[in-house]
Every structure is written in C-alpha cells, then in structure tokens.
Amino acid sequence: MTIDVLSxxxxxxxxxxxxxxxxxxxxxxxxxxxxxxxxLANALAGNGPTPGLFAQAPDRGAAGLEMTMQGPRLxxxxxxxxxxxxxxMQPTLDGVPMPMWTSVEVPADAVLEFKVARTGxxxxxxxxxxxxxxxxxxxxxTCLVARLGGFAGRVLRAGDRLATGLPAAPGGTxxxxxxxxxxxxxxxxxxVLPGPQDxxxxxxxxxxxxxxxxxxxxxxNRMGFRFDGPALSFKERAAEVVRDSGSDxxxxxxDMIPLGGIQIAGGKQAIIMGVEAPSVGGYAKxxxxxxxxxxxxxxxxxxxxxxxxRVSSNEAEAARRSMEDGIDRAIRSLEAGAPAGEETxx
Amino acid sequence: MIYQHPQIRQLGDCALAxxxxxxxxxxxxxxxxxLRNALEAHDPGGITDLVPTMRALGILFDPDRxxxxxxxxxxxxxxxxxxxxxxxxxxxxxxxxxxxDPGSRELAARDGMQPYLExxxxxNGLASIDAFIARHTSxxxxxxxxxWAPGCTFAYALDRDAAMTSPKLVTPRSYxxxxxxxxxxxxxxxxxxxxxxxxxxxxxxLAIDIYLPGTRLAGYSATGVLFQAGDRQRYRxxxxxxxxxxRARIDDGSYALGIEDSTYSTQDPTG
Numbered sequence: 001m002t003i004d005v006l007s008x009x010x011x012x013x014x015x016x017x018x019x020x021x022x023x024x025x026x027x028x029x030x031x032x033x034x035x036x037x038x039x040l041a042n043a044l045a046g047n048g049p050t051p052g053l054f055a056q057a058p059d060r061g062a063a064g065l066e067m068t069m070q071g072p073r074l075x076x077x078x079x080x081x082x083x084x085x086x087x088x089m090q091p092t093l094d095g096v097p098m099p100m101w102t103s104v105e106v107p108a109d110a111v112l113e114f115k116v117a118r119t120g121x122x123x124x125x126x127x128x129x130x131x132x133x134x135x136x137x138x139x140x141x142t143c144l145v146a147r148l149g150g151f152a153g154r155v156l157r158a159g160d161r162l163a164t165g166l167p168a169a170p171g172g173t174x175x176x177x178x179x180x181x182x183x184x185x186x187x188x189x190x191x192v193l194p195g196p197q198d199x200x201x202x203x204x205x206x207x208x209x210x211x212x213x214x215x216x217x218x219x220x221n222r223m224g225f226r227f228d229g230p231a232l233s234f235k236e237r238a239a240e241v242v243r244d245s246g247s248d249x250x251x252x253x254x255d256m257i258p259l260g261g262i263q264i265a266g267g268k269q270a271i272i273m274g275v276e277a278p279s280v281g282g283y284a285k286x287x288x289x290x291x292x293x294x295x296x297x298x299x300x301x302x303x304x305x306x307x308x309x310r311v312s313s314n315e316a317e318a319a320r321r322s323m324e325d326g327i328d329r330a331i332r333s334l335e336a337g338a339p340a341g342e343e344t345x346x
Numbered sequence: 347m348i349y350q351h352p353q354i355r356q357l358g359d360c361a362l363a364x365x366x367x368x369x370x371x372x373x374x375x376x377x378x379x380x381l382r383n384a385l386e387a388h389d390p391g392g393i394t395d396l397v398p399t400m401r402a403l404g405i406l407f408d409p410d411r412x413x414x415x416x417x418x419x420x421x422x423x424x425x426x427x428x429x430x431x432x433x434x435x436x437x438x439x440x441x442x443x444x445x446x447d448p449g450s451r452e453l454a455a456r457d458g459m460q461p462y463l464e465x466x467x468x469x470n471g472l473a474s475i476d477a478f479i480a481r482h483t484s485x486x487x488x489x490x491x492x493x494w495a496p497g498c499t500f501a502y503a504l505d506r507d508a509a510m511t512s513p514k515l516v517t518p519r520s521y522x523x524x525x526x527x528x529x530x531x532x533x534x535x536x537x538x539x540x541x542x543x544x545x546x547x548x549x550x551x552l553a554i555d556i557y558l559p560g561t562r563l564a565g566y567s568a569t570g571v572l573f574q575a576g577d578r579q580r581y582r583x584x585x586x587x588x589x590x591x592x593r594a595r596i597d598d599g600s601y602a603l604g605i606e607d608s609t610y611s612t613q614d615p616t617g
Binding site for chain 2: 027055195320
C-alpha cells in the first residue's frame with residue numbers, strides 16, 4: 001500500500017505525536033504544530049489513540065502528513081481510508097471537492113490535490129494504518145533541524161513513495177460535528193503563563209506586552225514564530241550577569257527554553273518557540289504560551305495579529321484538561337456516530 | 347548571584363525550571379547536574395526530560411502523570427542533597443583540533459574580517475597564535491550545557507585565568523558554516539554539530555564528530571550526540587596531516603575516541 005508524491009507542496013513532512021526525551025541533547029520533539037487537528041485526523045482515519053505532545057506514552061500514534069500553506073498532490077496506488085483536518089486547502093479527489101474533518105474511502109489510483117490554504121496555515125492528512133517510515137528514537141516524526149525521523153529526515157519531494165501500514169480496524173466513514181472542528185479566529189487570544197523571566201522586565205513593559213496587539217512576521221516556522229509589537233524594556237542587571245551573558249539588556253545566562261516560550265530578543269521582537277525550537281537560549285523569556293493554545297498558534301498566518309492573555313497556573317491546567325476533554329468527546333462522537341454526509345458542511 | 351534558596355520558575359503548564367542563580371558559575375552547574383542525577387535515581391514518574399544548563403535544571407513533565415504541586419514537593423525533598431554535592435561523574439574527551447585551518451581563514455574573508463584567530467590573539471593581548479593555542483589547551487573546557495542545535499555544546503574554561511573572549515558577530519551570519527567548526531563567543535567555546543549559521547568566530551576545525559545520527563560508535567548517546575552536560579573537553583593541536591588521518595580512520599571505522607571516565611570535584615575546581 002503506497003502513496004506517490006506527484007508534487008510536494010510548500011513544506012510537507014511526516015509527523016506522529018512527536019519525540020520525547022531528547023531535548024537534553026538539543027533534539028526538539030517535532031510532531032504536529034497543531035496537535036488537536038492531527039489527533040482528530042488520526043481518529044477519523046480509524047487509527048488508534050494519538051497521544052498529546054507532552055504525554056509520556058511510548059506509542060506515539062500513527063504517522064500522517066503535516067502540510068503547510070500549499071498542500072501536495074498525491075496518488076494513492078491502493079484504496080485506503082483517509083481524513084484531512086486543519087487549514088482549509090480545498091482538497092479535491094480526482095477533481096471533485098473532498099469534505100474535510102470527515103473520513104473518506106479513497107479508491108485505487110485516485111489523485112488527492114490541495115490548493116493554497118484559505119483559512120489557517122497547516123493541514124493534516126491521516127491514512128488508515130499510518131505512514132510507514134522507520135521509527136527513529138521512539139518516533140516517526142520528522143525533525144528538519146536535526147535531519148532525522150520521518151521520510152529521510154527531510155520534507156517530501158516529487159517522486160517520493162510513501163508506504164502505509166495495515167489498518168487497525170475496518171472502515172466506517174464518519175464526520176466530525178462542526179463544534180469539534182478547529183476554528184481560525186481573526187485575532188486569536190493566546191493564553192500565556194508568565195515566567196520564567198517576567199521579573200527582569202519593567203512593570204510597564206509587562207503591562208504593554210499583555211495590552212498590545214502583536215503581528216506575526218513572515219519569518220516564522222516550526223522552530224519559532226516571530227511577532228512584532230511594542231518595544232519592551234528591562235530592569236537594570238547585576239554586573240556579573242552583564243559579564244556572563246552579554247551586553248544586550250535582553251541577554252541572560254542561557255537556560256532551557258520550553259515549547260511555547262516567548263523570548264524577547266533585543267526587547268524588540270517576541271519569538272515563540274515551535275515544536276522544532278532550540279532547547280536553550282540566552283534571551284529573557286516573558287512567558288509561555290500554554291499547551292492548549294499551540295494549535296491556534298500553529299494555524300496563524302503571517303501578517304495576522306494576536307493578543308496575549310495572562311492566565312494563572314491553575315487556569316492553564318484547566319485549559320489543558322478542557323482541550324483533552326474536547327478531543328475525547330470528539331472521538332467518542334465518532335464511535336457513537338453520525339455517518340458521513342449528515343453533518344459535513346465543510 | 348548564587349541564590350540561597352533555589353527558585354522554581356514556571357515554564358508553561360508542562361515544564362518548570364529549578365534555578366540556582368543567575369550568573370555563569372560552575373558551582374551552579376554542578377548543583378543542576380546533581381539534581382538531575384537525583385531525579386534520575388528517584389524518578390517519581392511523569393518526568394519526560396531533564397535539561398541541565400549552566401545555572402538551572404529544566405524539567406519537562408506530563409501533567410496527566412504528575413501534577414505540578416507533587417513534582418515541586420518531590421524536588422524539594424532532593425534539593426538539600428543536590429546543593430551539598432561536591433563531586434559528580436565527568437568524562438574527559440580528547441579533542442583533536444586543527445587550529446587556524448584554511449577553512450577558518452576563508453570564512454573570515456567571506457565575512458569581510460581579519461582572520462579570526464589573528465583578531466582573537468590581538469584582542470586578548472597575546473603574542474601569537476601559538477600563545478593562544480598554548481592557553482586554550484592549558485585547561486579543560488567544562489561542558490555546562492548541551493543544546494540549541496542537536497549536540498551543540500556550551501563549554502567554559504575550568505581555569506578562569508585561562509579564559510579568553512571573543513565578541514559575538516554584530517550581525518549573525520546569514521549563511522551556514524560547515525559542521526565541526528570550533529568557535530568562541532564571549533568566553534564560551536562551542537562547536538557546530540551540523541552546518542549552521544553561527545554568529546561566533548571560528549578557532550579551527552575539529553577532527554571528530556560531535557553529532558553522528560545513527561552511529562553505534564562507543565561514547566555517543568542514542569541520538570548520536572557525543573557530549574552530555576558535565577563532560578570535559580581536552581583540546582590538543584593537530585596539523586593538517588593528523589586531521590586528515592583521523593578523518594580517514596573515522597570513515598573506515600578504525601578510529602576510537604579518547605574518552606576517560608572520571609569524576610569532577612568542586613574541591614579541586616580546575617582539575
């Protein structure tokens with residue numbers, strides 16, 4: 001069972017839930033930049049449970065494709081069940097519009113084609129049985145920076161042939177109700193837990209950070225999302241910190257940067273760490289985008305604005321549980337299920 | 347500052363950091379490494395990664411397995427022991443370096459600069475490149491942290507009197523320099539594990555690989571990363587012939603890295 005890549009799209013990679021435990025070596029987890037959309041695509045395709053990015057689960061779920069901005073053109077050499085979620089790249093199957101957030105039985109030799117995303121930025125293709133690439137350090141996720149995992153550690157190219165695994169369960173096509181599908185707000189509110197270095201900024205600057213709109217720069221990718229906003233300033237630093245970290249007021253002695261961490265390099269630009277981010281860095285971090293909002297961040301388009309909403313540790317944890325509950329309910333709705341066609345409306 | 351009481355910092359809802367201070371002091375690094383070792387020995391479950399840096403320990407966790415409150419309580423129980431540690435395991439790794447190789451001179455020319463090692467010799471008030479090499483090889487470089495890119499090391503002279511500095515480039519390079527270039531940025535000796543757009547001045551080219559994905563050679567981690575925080579790099583000067591000889595022996599599998607298992611004691615800080 002194979003899929004041929006006729007044209008690769010702008011940046012298409014094989015991803016599973018991501019690779020945990022190697023951040024200590026500087027290897028980021030990778031995995032989908034919009035985890036809920038990816039997990040729901042797998043559920044629709046009939047694959048088993050897909051863990052979240054930080055879940056300590058040895059099985060990292062079935063691998064699928066993450067497509068960015070402009071999706072690929074693919075030929076399915078054999079019939080299989082698939083599902084597409086995330087950004088709307090207007091998929092067509094042999095020229096006929098194909099519903100998203102819905103499981104679809106694709107006949108042999110069918111060609112699936114995507115256009116440029118008209119809402120959101122990243123779409124996910126899941127296939128029953130998953131994309132069969134070697135497991136590297138516990139995961140099939142592509143880490144482009146480390147050049148490992150996925151399909152030869154790189155983006156897909158025309159002429160690549162992807163093998164797929166054996167489907168876990170027989171078919172049954174289902175559609176997700178609109179309430180369970182991802183949405184793409186015009187100006188997202190990204191929830192932020194302050195720290196680890198919010199205490200290094202002036203109080204006025206912390207206030208300005210949360211009060212101002214921030215515009216996403218085109219220089220954004222899975223390593224980091226750059227946002228332009230107000231200039232922020234820092235409190236005076238101790239002499240030994242200046243000596244050890246550098247002359248720029250935003251410099252700190254390097255420490256770990258979490259995924260979602262917001263570096264304020266030079267006080268001028270906010271860089272939010274993506275799923276392939278560097279593990280350590282030497283710029284002050286004002287806060288961390290909470291894990292429940294990684295998906296919203298991953299669907300933002302260059303030029304779009306966001307606001308940062310301060311939350312407490314308890315609110316962040318409640319938001320994470322609420323997201324997990326939403327995914328559970330969505331998957332249960334498929335099992336209970338309305339067959340495809342009743343609630344498509346994609 | 348070295349904090350009297352380590353600070354727990356919030357890093358979102360799935361990570362935190364235990365911060366021992368805010369400066370680059372080796373005693374802080376030893377505490378971070380000791381806490382890592384203690385958490386590995388007394389694993390409460392739910393910790394997915396431990397990332398030591400110069401002055402803190404980053405801890406990634408699965409909130410469905412361990413709540414933040416319970417994790418913080420577990421850390422508190424181990425902190426006194428970690429704070430008191432005076433000796434930790436530390437490998438010494440032989441670093442054959444071709445100082446001032448022609449490639450470094452080409453990079454400086456491409457950057458529109460004087461050859462980097464000549465610049466560093468002048469800015470540190472040294473007499474010659476040989477004097478630089480003598481000083482750079484006179485002390486081990488302590489690997490305080492691994493990261494940024496896969497296997498990249500942040501290393502500092504154990505003997506602070508032998509430390510030399512080199513300002514980071516005002517504008518980082520827009521192009522990638524090849525793998526295995528040893529660089530100096532501030533007082534930190536670093537190495538490009540893969541081809542990367544580093545913003546540091548190059549000292550020369552290392553004969554051994556610090557990142558070899560898929561390797562089964564002794565000394566490397568499962569990821570193919572050679573170094574872990576708490577290792578020591580012992581640089582020695584080689585010439586073109588020895589560099590090429592080592593590269594050939596690495597290619598045919600006959601080269602064994604020089605790795606000595608040892609311990610590091612804060613009682614004897616330069617040793």
